[in-house]
Amino acid sequence: MEGPDPSQGRSPVLSSFRLESGVGDPLVEELFPQLTPGVQWGLERMEAFLRDTGNPHHSYPSIHLGGTNGKGSVAATVSAVLERGGIATGLYTSPHLCSSRERFRVAGRPVEERELRDLVRDLKDDIVRHEMTFFEAATALAFHLFQRRNVDVAVLEVGLGGRLDATNVVTPLITAITNVDQDHSEYLGESLAEIAREKAGIIKADVPLFTCERDERILSIFEEVCETVGAPFFALRVDTGELDLEVAEDHTSFTVSTSTWGKLRIRTPLVGEHQALNGALSVAVLDHLPATLRPDAGSLVDGVRSVSWPGRSQVVHLGGQTWLFDVAHNPAGTQALASVLDRLALPRPLILLAAVLGDKDWRSMLPPLFERTDAAVLTQAPSAPRERRWDPYAAALAVGDSMAEIHPDFHGALERVRELAGTGSVVVTGSSHTVGDAMRALRLSPF
Numbered sequence: 001m002e003g004p005d006p007s008q009g010r011s012p013v014l015s016s017f018r019l020e021s022g023v024g025d026p027l028v029e030e031l032f033p034q035l036t037p038g039v040q041w042g043l044e045r046m047e048a049f050l051r052d053t054g055n056p057h058h059s060y061p062s063i064h065l066g067g068t069n070g071k072g073s074v075a076a077t078v079s080a081v082l083e084r085g086g087i088a089t090g091l092y093t094s095p096h097l098c099s100s101r102e103r104f105r106v107a108g109r110p111v112e113e114r115e116l117r118d119l120v121r122d123l124k125d126d127i128v129r130h131e132m133t134f135f136e137a138a139t140a141l142a143f144h145l146f147q148r149r150n151v152d153v154a155v156l157e158v159g160l161g162g163r164l165d166a167t168n169v170v171t172p173l174i175t176a177i178t179n180v181d182q183d184h185s186e187y188l189g190e191s192l193a194e195i196a197r198e199k200a201g202i203i204k205a206d207v208p209l210f211t212c213e214r215d216e217r218i219l220s221i222f223e224e225v226c227e228t229v230g231a232p233f234f235a236l237r238v239d240t241g242e243l244d245l246e247v248a249e250d251h252t253s254f255t256v257s258t259s260t261w262g263k264l265r266i267r268t269p270l271v272g273e274h275q276a277l278n279g280a281l282s283v284a285v286l287d288h289l290p291a292t293l294r295p296d297a298g299s300l301v302d303g304v305r306s307v308s309w310p311g312r313s314q315v316v317h318l319g320g321q322t323w324l325f326d327v328a329h330n331p332a333g334t335q336a337l338a339s340v341l342d343r344l345a346l347p348r349p350l351i352l353l354a355a356v357l358g359d360k361d362w363r364s365m366l367p368p369l370f371e372r373t374d375a376a377v378l379t380q381a382p383s384a385p386r387e388r389r390w391d392p393y394a395a396a397l398a399v400g401d402s403m404a405e406i407h408p409d410f411h412g413a414l415e416r417v418r419e420l421a422g423t424g425s426v427v428v429t430g431s432s433h434t435v436g437d438a439m440r441a442l443r444l445s446p447f
Contacts, residue, residue, distance in 0.1 A: 027113065028100045028134070031120045035127075035134050046166045049130045049140055053123065056147035057154075060090075061293075062170045063285065066158035066202050067178030067211075068195070069333050070278040073270055073309050074178060075157040077282040081303030082153060083108050085295035090146035090154040092167070094135065097311050097327075097436035097446045104142050106149045108308070110447055119145055135159050139166040153293055163201020173293075175202050175231070176210040176285050178278060180218045181332035193221060200225040208232040208288060212281040236277075236284055243276050247343045249315040256280050258287045261297040268304050271313040273343070274336040279304060310446035311435040313340045318442065321418065322347050322425040325439065327432045329357065331364040337429060338368040346425040349374035353417045353438070355381040355410070356430040358390035365430075366399045373427060375420050376404040379413035381433035414441055 050057060063078060065071045072093050079091040088107065096102040104111040119141050120127075127137045139159070146154045156167045162177075180196045196218045203209050203225050209232070213219055219235050226233035243254035253267045254276040268279050282304070286295060295303065313336075314325045324346065328334045341350070352373040356362040370376055378392035396404040407413035417426045428438045439446060 027116070031117065031124075032127075032134060032137060035132065035137060042164055043166070043169060045130045045132050046136050046139065046169055049126055049132060049136075050143065050169060052130075053126055053140075053144065057143040057170050059147045060151050060154055062154040062156055062172040063289075064156050064158070064167065064170055064172040064175045064202055065178070066162045066165075066176070066199050067213075068181040068199075068330070069336070070178040070274060070281075071157050071176075073275060073278040073312060074176060074282045074285070075155050076309040077268065077270075077279060077304055077307045078285055079105070079155045080108065080307040081282070081286055081295050081300050082155070082293065084303035084306060085299035087293055087295075088150065088152045090142070090149065090151040092139070092142040092146075092154065093157040094138065094159050095432045097432055098440050100138070102446060103138055104145050106145070106151065111145060115145070116141070119148075136166045158199075158202060161201070162199040163197075165202070168202050171204055172207055173290065174210065174285050174288060175204065175207050176281060177202070177213065177222065178211065178281060179213045179332070180215070181330065192218060196221045197225070203229055203231050205230045206232075208234060210234045210236065210281060210284050210288070212236045212238060212277045214238075234284065234288075236280055238277060238280050240273050240276060243280070245273060245276055247272060247276075247340070249344050249346070252276050252279070254279060256283050258283060260287050260294065261300065264297065264301060266301065266304050268307060270307065270309060271315065271344075272336055272340040274339070275312070308447065311432065311439070313337065315344075315346075316444065318444075319418075320423055321421050323442075324425065324427045325435045326427070326429045327435050328365070328429050329360055329431045331361055334365040334368055334429070337427075338372055341369075341372045341427070347423060349421060349424040351417045351421045351424065351426050352376040353379065353413060353426055353428045353434075354430040355379045355384070355392070355413075355434040355437075356390050356395070357384060357388045357433070359388055360390075360431070362390060362395050362430075363398055366395065369427070369429070370399070370404070374424075377413050377417050377420070378404050378406050379410050380408050381431060381437050382410050383437050384431065384433045410437055411441060414438065 065075045079089045082089040091105040094103050101110040158165045158167055177199050223233050246253040251267050251269050252275045255265050257263050311325050311327045316323045326337045328337045350373045352369050392406050407416050
């Protein structure tokens with residue numbers, strides 16, 4: 001079943017300032033005080049803006065990456081390898097942790113504030129005239145930044161969904177969809193099939209699609225769409241038992257077979273079994289790039305080893321304690337985090353600090369984490385949009401954990417988990433807002 005028609009005034013795709021915004025980042029609020037609020041459907045504004053400003057996204061090839069979870073990890077990995085191979089690469093991801101500058105990376109580094117201000121100064125009138133939302137404006141800035149920097153290729157992460165996502169104006173060299181799971185159901189559809197079709201909206205004629213999705217029902221949808229539009233289809237039916245997997249607190253190692261480089265032992269600083277799947281998908285994408293962009297084996301191995309993608313099962317030793325930061329914000333994400341906790345022998349006691357957005361399925365997210373930790377503190381992320389904040393008291397009651405402490409004040413919650421952890425560990429999770437706010441409070445820079 002196809003998603004709702006935007007011409008009928010309703011669509012399952014997000015382009016909302018309120019839902020995908022820079023709340024909590026003073027730079028964003030300063031640069032974009034007049035952006036269109038609310039949900040605005042369709043690609044018309046994006047296409048009109050780009051047409052009026054010279055179609056910068058046509059000046060370089062791109063790689064387009066979607067999926068429910070892991071698409072940012074794949075984007076960061078592909079970008080790191082290309083850079084290591086001497087390819088000038090632009091990387092656009094969302095959301096950010098601590099600063100909107102993180103969304104725009106060239107040569108592996110976030111855009112400087114002065115350059116971002118210059119971009120906004122030059123493009124703001126057009127952005128406002130076309131009544132663009134925050135995510136549309138950020139995507140537009142990325143396209144122009146990469147043109148100004150003369151990148152050889154842009155790696156673009158889908159914001160949400162795919163079919164009507166603001167990034168879906170490109171015709172890329174390669175498309176990848178990591179997986180499909182329940183998230184943003186109010187926008188993408190209630191069933192996995194509906195969500196899959198929305199994500200499959202980035203599939204284009206003659207552009208190969210790669211996926212590491214393992215659900216045969218979802219794979220059949222992707223294959224059907226590829227056949228309909230005329231796109232080559234590649235499914236990595238990877239059994240993690242065949243990867244010779246090794247997971248430690250500072251890396252994941254696995255073995256893959258490639259058509260270009262043969263069998264390779266890969267080590268990524270991204271932690272978890274799920275990151276081995278993301279890494280295998282990244283290698284497959286790189287393996288099928290045109291010869292002018294395809295790295296050699298050394299650049300591939302070194303590039304994967306050097307990837308930086310903070311807040312994804314990231315372990316930090318701080319003040320005699322171990323901290324693990326993970327932006328898990330849906331049930332699949334917390335299951336992956338739970339798997340990481342099962343594999344890592346983090347010092348006990350293990351204390352959970354969680355703040356989840358109110359429109360997420362926290363009823364499913366919290367129990368696997370409660371089961372693996374010795375105590376839990378539920379709080380509110382200061383940067384979370386007010387209309388999306390959860391009620392931690394109601395959450396503790398609903399999931400039946402009377403032992404969870406509630407500290408609505410975020411800084412008070414941080415102090416409490418420090419106290420409870422002693423020389424043990426703290427797991428910070430629930431959303432990008434939660435992880436970003438914690439990193440700011442602890443004076444940890446993502447980059």
